Amino acid sequence: MSQTRKYLRFSISDRIEHWVQVVSFGLLGLTGLIQKFSEANISIWIIAALGGIEVVRIIHRIAAIGLMLGTIYHLGVAGYKYYVKRSRITMLPTLRDVTVAWNLFLHNLGFKKERPQQGRFTFDEKFEYWAFVWGTVIMGITGFMLWNPISAAKFLPGVFIPAAKAAHSNEALLAVLAIIIWHFYNVHIKHLNKSMFTGYLSEHEMLDEHALELADLKAGIATIPQDPRLVAKRKRVFLPTYSTIAAVMLVGVFFFVRGEETALETVPPAENIVVFAPLTPTPLPTAMPTATSAPIIGNTWNGGIASLVETKCTQCHGPTAMGGLDLTSYASAMAGGASGIVIVPGDPNSRIIVGRQSSGDHPGQFSAEELQLVIDWVQAGAPEE
Ligand code: HEC
Numbered sequence: 001m002s003q004t005r006k007y008l009r010f011s012i013s014d015r016i017e018h019w020v021q022v023v024s025f026g027l028l029g030l031t032g033l034i035q036k037f038s039e040a041n042i043s044i045w046i047i048a049a050l051g052g053i054e055v056v057r058i059i060h061r062i063a064a065i066g067l068m069l070g071t072i073y074h075l076g077v078a079g080y081k082y083y084v085k086r087s088r089i090t091m092l093p094t095l096r097d098v099t100v101a102w103n104l105f106l107h108n109l110g111f112k113k114e115r116p117q118q119g120r121f122t123f124d125e126k127f128e129y130w131a132f133v134w135g136t137v138i139m140g141i142t143g144f145m146l147w148n149p150i151s152a153a154k155f156l157p158g159v160f161i162p163a164a165k166a167a168h169s170n171e172a173l174l175a176v177l178a179i180i181i182w183h184f185y186n187v188h189i190k191h192l193n194k195s196m197f198t199g200y201l202s203e204h205e206m207l208d209e210h211a212l213e214l215a216d217l218k219a220g221i222a223t224i225p226q227d228p229r230l231v232a233k234r235k236r237v238f239l240p241t242y243s244t245i246a247a248v249m250l251v252g253v254f255f256f257v258r259g260e261e262t263a264l265e266t267v268p269p270a271e272n273i274v275v276f277a278p279l280t281p282t283p284l285p286t287a288m289p290t291a292t293s294a295p296i297i298g299n300t301w302n303g304g305i306a307s308l309v310e311t312k313c314t315q316c317h318g319p320t321a322m323g324g325l326d327l328t329s330y331a332s333a334m335a336g337g338a339s340g341i342v343i344v345p346g347d348p349n350s351r352i353i354v355g356r357q358s359s360g361d362h363p364g365q366f367s368a369e370e371l372q373l374v375i376d377w378v379q380a381g382a383p384e385e
Contacts, residue, residue, distance in 0.1 A: 006200040007217060017074055018196050024066035028139075029176040031060040036169045064143060065257060071136060072249045076242050084234045086226055090120040093130065097123035117211035120222075128183060135175045142168035148260045299377040301330045301384045308373065309333070312364040330384045345382040348375050 010018070034043035034056065050056050081087040099116075101123050106112040121129070145152040145164035152161060187193045193209075195201045206214040216222040299305075309317075309327045317327040324338030333352075336342045342352040353375055356362030366374060377383075 005203045007203070007206050007214070008199055009195040009201045010199050012199070013077060015196060015199060017070060017077070020066060020070040020073075024063045024070060025175075025179070027059055027063035028067065029172065029179075031056045031063065032169070032172045033176060035060070036173065061147070061257070065253065067136065068140070068253050068256070071140075072246055072253075075249075076246060079242055080238060084231060084238050086224060088120075088222075088224070091126055091129055093123070093126050097126060118209065119212040119216075120210060122209060124182075124186065128178070128186075131178060132175075135171060135178075138171045139168060139175070142171070144256055147256065150260055299373070299380050299383070301333070301377075301382070303385070305374065305377050306330070308366075308370055312366060312370070316363065334382070343378060343382050346379060348379055350378050353378060 030046070031050075034040075034046050035053075037043050038047070038053075047053055047056055050059065082089060100118060103112055103116040104123075107115050142164040145156075145161055146168060149161045152164070187196075191205075193201075193205070195205075201210070203214070206217075213222065313327050316322040317325045319326075319328070321332075321337075325336065325342060326332035334341075334343055339351070342350060342355060344350045353371065356364075357366060357371060
């Protein structure tokens with residue numbers, strides 16, 4: 001009889017919770033990793049098989065909602081067990097876990113004969129549970145920031161958004177590897193533990209893994225007997241309290257999900273357009289460059305002085321004739337300015353030369369070469385042609 005005796009380890013509710021986690025975590029991990037490693041062939045293949053990146057993102061978000069709802073439910077269950085049923089809080093790590101871990105380490109190395117006995121949850125199960133809690137908190141916060149970047153940036157500097165992405169994607173990799181390596185090994189490979197699906201562990205398995213719990217169960221002290229009237233009273237407090245908290249959390253989930261419509265659609269990648277640019281062959285040999293003839297600056301008004309004056313002086317001494325001087329034509333130039341004649345043929349002391357040029361502070365200044373040309377021209381009698 002004792003050989004076949006089974007002990008209830010996980011209630012239906014626990015098992016449903018586990019299934020919700022299996023499905024939502026599994027989908028999150030899959031649809032997340034193919035986005036993280038989007039260049040890998042397998043990712044490209046899975047994304048295409050699922051119907052494209054938009055579908056993958058939507059699945060990821062739906063799975064995230066599943067995880068959030070599962071978490072809200074879990075808080076209710078934990079609160080109910082702790083407050084209403086006054087169950088022992090078996091998931092809390094204790095100092096004893098540290099010594100158990102150390103002794104198990106010594107046992108595994110062969111330094112200690114007996115294996116340390118553990119209670120309802122072994123230290124590694126507690127570690128995994130709290131790692132999952134921690135991971136869910138991190139993924140929830142960073143996931144919120146990625147889902148609602150505009151709202152997040154109202155409270156935090158913008159650089160937190162890419163930081164959240166890095167944390168989200170790396171924590172995800174850690175979590176998936178922890179499940180595959182740690183969880184699968186402990187529960188499915190080391191020995192096949194089906195209790196999360198069947199609900200039960202055999203006496204032998206209990207003795208092996210949870211000897212202290214088994215002893216408590218046998219002694220009838222695993223559950224502390226409660227006065228049913230007090231339980232009913234606590235229920236009346238708990239249910240409305242939890243309902244309110246859950247409602248607030250559901251509103252939170254709603255804003256999480258519907259707050260912003262961002263980051264779902266992908267902008268199509270920029271097109272690569274081939275420009276039609278045929279190469280034209282250059283005929284060989286190319287013609288040799290021809291020497292450019294230098295502008296003839298000669299000593300006549302029309303042979304150079306006029307164009308020299310035009311570049312240097314006529315923006316002021318053009319139609320506006322500042323100082324009464326108009327240098328746009330030979331006749332007006334010879335007519336002079338407000339103070340009289342500026343060009344006296346044959347006289348190098350003409351005012352066009354000494355008047356404003358020698359002081360150096362007049363706006364238009366001839367270079368030394370140009371001035372020499374003007375002097376030569378005036379000395380030669382300032383001819384027009
Ligand atoms: C940025 C405008 C400006 C430029 C460019 C300019 N001038 Fe004048 N110039 C004036 C003004 C204003 C006056 C009247 C006030 C003065 O006498 O300084 C004047 C007066 C003169 C006068 C005296 C006229 C008179 O009868 O009183 C001469 C000569 C003259 N400029 C020569 C030149 C020459 C030659 C150039 C080109 C190399 C030149 N200026 C370029 C503004 C200019």
